[in-house]
Amino acid sequence: MAAIEVHDLVKKYGELEALRGITFSVSEGEVFGLIGPNGAGKTTTLRVLATLLEVTSGEVKIGGYDLVKQADQVRKIISYLPEDAGAYKNMKGIDYLKFIANFFNDQNTKEMLERGIKVANLGERLDDRIDTYSKGMQRRLLVARALMIRPKLAILDELTTGLDVLNAQAIRKTVKETARQGTTVLLSSHNMLEVELMCDRIALINDGRIVATGSPQELKAKYNASNIEDVFVEVVR
């Protein structure tokens, strides 16, 4: 069964059509990347799949659940990490993880918390207030929040934007490890290297349409390009 099935998805903001009928599917355990220029529709796609925005038309199934009719069920199996996401600044890091874990009462919250502490890897700083964290520390906490629940689908928007090389690498490693354990990952990124390193398959989105799909190797071969950045330039030109 596909983890994500999107068929002819249209999203309109008033008269502006942000998604013009996109179709793609992602298999279970796959890391799937959405890449495209600014305003292409990447974040809108992720927000729709995360149940944040309404579907104008089309069909979306996540883990077999209909996104529109079974949104509550979908929310039980997904985890969404928005770009530039923040946490409650007056909370301690550990309290934030506990706060999130408490929404998943049907699961082992203690085990969930232990996993969150491990993924965050913030040591004693977890006992400090979040407003004292650096950007990298805060992003690690948020990634831990997103992955500690072992979601069936992790939707990650611009995973490492604004992070230094070391923090970005650590977070990528964590996400890859989570995917190996069975979590499907749908991510968007401007970082072509990151996409090439992490994704099993990618979809290039431009002006609300998916213009190419395939593994990084397939796309490089198809467009006779040495890297995904060149593929990207070739496709959106």
Added chain:
Amino acid sequence: MSSLGNIMKKEIRELLTPGTLIPIIIFAIIFGSLGNAFGGATEKFDDPPIIGIINQDGSAISKLVYADFTARSNVVYNGTDFQEGIDVVMANDGAALFVISDNFGQNISENKSGVIQVYWIMNGAGLMDSFTSASADVVLQAVTMDLSRALIDTHYTDNSTVILSPINATQNTIFKGTQMDGVSPGMISAVMTGQGFIVPLIVVMVVIYAGSMVVTSMGSEKENKTLETLLTLPVRRTSIVFGKLAGAAIVGLILAAIYMVGLGYYMNSLTSGASLDLAQYGISLSIFDYVLVGISLFLSLLSALALCMILGIFTKNYKAAQTMTLPVTMLALIPMFVLMFSDFDTLPPLAQVLVFAIPFSQPIIAINSLMFGEVAIVLLGIAYEVAFALATMFIAVYLFKKDILLTGRVKSAHSKKGWRSFLVPRKPK
């Protein structure tokens, strides 16, 4: 443009938005209307007061006083039956019934002040409600001075005490149908003001504080993007809305309790000199009444919070949230000011409907009405508050399920002008 001008222009653009201006303009209009209402009351003050007179004395002096009253006032009753006199004056929206005692003339001839029993008619405890009795009091003072002059001119007596105060007016008040002997309208006003100001002040303070907490909480959630995370967790939108409302309501009630204690002490200290105990006239609150006021206050708070939640949905960030509380603050201030100046019962019918429609009016109306055993209007108010709170909460939950929660309310370049611009969400960046 200079750097200073450049920064100033940017600040003005940011701060001078319709969201800032419109509430202030509405506020100015409301105050203007209040001013007009006062103007009307002042004009009414210039008209001769409507009074009734019973002259129980047949002396020449009492006839002189009676004639003076008649010349200076609009006399609607001049018979001999006290109850009839009260009824006629009340039916004509009059200010007072003056009863010239049967030994009025004899007292003055014996160098004593003549007694006039004054029965003030008081239909409400607002500031404007005291205007009519004040105008009749002016007539009483004028009649007293005329009598003094007459006593001097006619050499009726050379007793300076009697000449200076020839009339001993005993003060009695018919307050909303309850006769209070030996009590002046001023004494009642002082006590009612003390008791009646606590609830309006608490309503205003709690609505402002708790309401701004909800709006700024929504602004912060949007600014920090914590709301997006919250909305993708396995939690129903209704739980998010009710959780936020309940949290703010509990804090609001704690604030209300603190204010109630503080203001209670403050008002007690202000009115400690007042010797009038309204309870002896049956004007007091029972435990049941306090429960009703508490329910009304809680529902009022809930309505404010739900209203603020809706405003919070439209706010874009923490800064924008600061101005979003203005409309709710104004809604809380309007009943406080209006009911401070005029009793709900004595407001014009249209004003009554408008004040009643504001849910924050209900606790204020409740405390004043329950003192006089008017339970029906309080229950009606509570029913209205329940309906209002449920409707606003329903709208808040509905909006929480819509794109507008995240995309905000902005004018779309692709949309037509008018109401459509309020409904079309913008494309997120």
